[in-house]
Amino acid sequence: MRKEDCFYLGKIAKKFSFKGEVLAYLDTDEPELYENLESVFVECNKHLVPFFIESSSLHKNDFLRIRFEDINTEEEADALMGNDLYLPLKMLPKLSGNKFYFHEVIGFEVEDKRLGFVGEIQSINDTTAQPLFEVLKDGAEILIPMIDHFLVKIDRENKKVIMDLPEGLIEMYL
Secondary structure: OOHHHEEEEEEEEEEOOOOOOEEEEEOOOOHHHHOOOOEEEEEEOOEEEEEEEEEEEEEOOOEEEEEEOOOOOHHHHHOOOOOEEEEEHHHOOOOOOOOOOHHHHOOOEEEEOOOEEEEEEEEEEOOOOOOEEEEEEOOEEEEEEOOOOOEEEEEOOOOEEEEOOOOOOOHHHO
């Protein structure tokens, strides 16, 4: 399995018992969706390795207590500490309305209610305090804050993000 075909689920944060159980921090608003997984991919030395889950349960909201098959000691669990967890993209719950996954809108056109076509989303920069659409128009990069107030509609059928942007935002890039 390639990392590009997966989404980041979380990270193995700490050991839970002397029998090899671990606590994984889940990077999700709905951890209960991942309570009964059969397996996950654990990133080991830049490779995704499938690990089968013997049992799991939610622990203090954001954590999943996991007992992996064939991990039976503290030492074996130690080897997994800090490793990232991934699942195949097809396991992402479907979103509707104006909710979307970042990877889902790459390649979508941005359309402003006032200006019309703005450009195509190349990527999303989520390293800043406010995530930004990185939009390309005629070779110029336009950064658009992903603010709910600006977002009018996600048109999945026509691959468009329709926005109501403040006057001057787009013009300052062109």
